[in-house]
Amino acid sequence: MIAITLYRNPAGRFIRLHCIGHAQYADCGEDIVCAGVSTLVITTVNAIGTFTREVFDSETDRESGLIDIRFQNPVEHDAQLLLNAMVLGLQDIQDRYGTKYSLLTFKEV
Secondary structure, eight states: OOEEEEOOOSSSSSEEEEEEEESSSSSSTOOOHHHHHHHHHHHHHHHHHHHHHOEEEEEETTTTTEEEEESSOOOHHHHHHHHHHHHHHHHHHHHOOOTTEEEEEEOOO
16 A cells, blocks of 8 residues: 655645555556556656755655655645645545555644
8 A cells, every 4th residue: 555644734834745655456567556646746746846946855765665755844835736736636546446555644743
């Protein structure tokens, strides 16, 4: 299962994105759930890095499926919008394929 956790401050601004695991919906190279989640997460992180001024640290590990993004400050409007769009896609995947393969959670810190 892919566990995706989005951390927000009390004002609702994102401060961290933590994604780990593999969906195991199908064999490697055939897993549409893993491909969908990966595409949404990686494209969102790349868009934030390219189109916003957000500063973040990242850690990745292909074997474990880790993508850990820690923003230096709560994100501003543009990154918030990109992350909210990512959430829509992740929720759709979870609704269609179930929490057995991907689980999206939110934590306030």
